Amino acid sequence: MSNTVPTGYAPLNSESLPAYLVNKLPDQLKLGGNPEDWKVSEVGDGNLNLVFIVEGTDKTIVVKQALPYVRAAGESWQLSLTRAYFEYNVLDVEARFAGHGLVPEVYFYDKNMAIFAMEFLHPHIILRKELIAGNKFAGLAEDVGLFLAKTLFNTSDIGMNAEDKKALVSMFAANHELCKITEDLIFTEPYFDAERNNWTSPQLDEDVKRVWQDQEMIQVAMKYKFKFMTEAQALLHGDLHSGSIMVTETDTKVIDPEFGFMGPMAFDIGNYIGNLMMAYYSRPGWESDEIKCRDYQEYLLEQVTTTWQVFVSHFRQLWDEKEEGEAYPVELYQNGLGSEALAQAQKAFFATLLEDSLVNAGLEMNRRIIGFAGVADFKDIEDVELRASCERKAMKLARELIVNAAQYRNIADIGKLANTYL
Numbered sequence: 001m002s003n004t005v006p007t008g009y010a011p012l013n014s015e016s017l018p019a020y021l022v023n024k025l026p027d028q029l030k031l032g033g034n035p036e037d038w039k040v041s042e043v044g045d046g047n048l049n050l051v052f053i054v055e056g057t058d059k060t061i062v063v064k065q066a067l068p069y070v071r072a073a074g075e076s077w078q079l080s081l082t083r084a085y086f087e088y089n090v091l092d093v094e095a096r097f098a099g100h101g102l103v104p105e106v107y108f109y110d111k112n113m114a115i116f117a118m119e120f121l122h123p124h125i126i127l128r129k130e131l132i133a134g135n136k137f138a139g140l141a142e143d144v145g146l147f148l149a150k151t152l153f154n155t156s157d158i159g160m161n162a163e164d165k166k167a168l169v170s171m172f173a174a175n176h177e178l179c180k181i182t183e184d185l186i187f188t189e190p191y192f193d194a195e196r197n198n199w200t201s202p203q204l205d206e207d208v209k210r211v212w213q214d215q216e217m218i219q220v221a222m223k224y225k226f227k228f229m230t231e232a233q234a235l236l237h238g239d240l241h242s243g244s245i246m247v248t249e250t251d252t253k254v255i256d257p258e259f260g261f262m263g264p265m266a267f268d269i270g271n272y273i274g275n276l277m278m279a280y281y282s283r284p285g286w287e288s289d290e291i292k293c294r295d296y297q298e299y300l301l302e303q304v305t306t307t308w309q310v311f312v313s314h315f316r317q318l319w320d321e322k323e324e325g326e327a328y329p330v331e332l333y334q335n336g337l338g339s340e341a342l343a344q345a346q347k348a349f350f351a352t353l354l355e356d357s358l359v360n361a362g363l364e365m366n367r368r369i370i371g372f373a374g375v376a377d378f379k380d381i382e383d384v385e386l387r388a389s390c391e392r393k394a395m396k397l398a399r400e401l402i403v404n405a406a407q408y409r410n411i412a413d414i415g416k417l418a419n420t421y422l
């Protein structure tokens with residue numbers, strides 16, 4: 001994989017896309033009507049890619065194309081087109097284990113054009129927008145917990161045979177450019193005066209300077225950077241924030257896994273928890289009625305608790321029933337030491353995973369407040385003083401999670417802790 005743009009690659013636009021698609025769409029996928037009459041709109045609002053909605057008379061699809069640079073930064077920040085290849089392949093593996101109930105269907109992938117077409121999710125809305133709007137979703141925690149359990153268990157050495165698992169490690173090791181973005185933006189830059197950092201200034205200037213001097217917190221951040229770089233436990237989504245999930249009242253889909261690689265399970269879990277906690281602290285910026293604000297914050301804490309509990313319960317069940325996977329082998333546990341020993345091994349496993357997830361949640365919160373890529377939950381709060389006060393409270397929780405995660409043995413403790421910083 002290299003940074004070079006393949007011959008034949010050209011970024012498409014709303015005018016050129018229909019003619020390109022005519023020759024590419026699989027025969028069974030008919031949009032209906034004449035290509036020149038298809039309605040095409042570019043709707044990408046993420047940091048990296050072009051995203052088009054293409055609407056024919058019978059069917060609508062989504063087309064996603066990588067650019068040879070970071071869209072949010074411009075051409076000065078070059079980035080390999082291979083991310084489309086990794087995203088396509090992560091979606092494929094995720095769909096194999098979590099199913100198309102939780103992962104969108106992909107119709108085709110074109111390596112030279114760094115493009116793929118997939119299911120149009122309708123009437124789904126990005127979860128982050130729904131959290132900002134204060135909407136609740138009955139099945140969300142069950143769906144995200146299940147997605148995490150199925151993808152992480154089945155691609156780990158506990159659930160997958162060693163040969164297949166090592167093949168995933170080898171394949172996704174080549175997604176190093178996207179990993180480097182995470183290594184820089186999450187684990188390193190928030191902890192020094194990096195050029196790309198972008199916090200609410202001057203309101204948070206002193207708070208941010210305190211972070212740069214906080215040796216205790218920085219040492220933990222560096223420990224977890226090393227874990228991120230070296231612990232190839234399972235295939236991660238790699239960017240599991242509330243902008244990577246689309247929801248309706250009854251459906252949840254996890255999208256955008258271009259940062260996917262074989263890494264520590266706690267990274268995905270912590271990323272999601274961190275984003276729920278940012279929704280929690282940003283709430284006063286979106287809801288002035290105190291009772292409604294508290295009610296929604298309680299809902300967000302329930303989401304944290306239930307997502308974790310659902311994850312653990314499904315992961316444990318998959319583990320109890322497993323037939324392959326050389327870690328914690330069936331020969332030793334199911335057929336040997338017995339269920340008590342297995343339960344003991346699982347208890348220790350989940351305790352470590354919870355601690356690591358809480359640290360990662362704190363690191364995700366810090367980077368969204370201090371670093372390059374902020375989140376709308378905070379950034380779109382117009383009253384800058386109110387925004388800074390929300391962010392400051394979030395930074396307090398982030399620090400506690402990073403430095404003292406081991407003290408919180410039960411996910412329900414996080415709700416109590418979060419409330420103390422309000």
Ligand code: SR1
Binds near residue numbers: 047048181182373
């Ligand atoms: C340059 S990319 C910045 C951020 O956007 C993505 O969604 C990831 O979260 C990444 O860290």
Ligand code: MG
Binds near residue numbers: 046047239244256
């Ligand atoms: Mg994304």
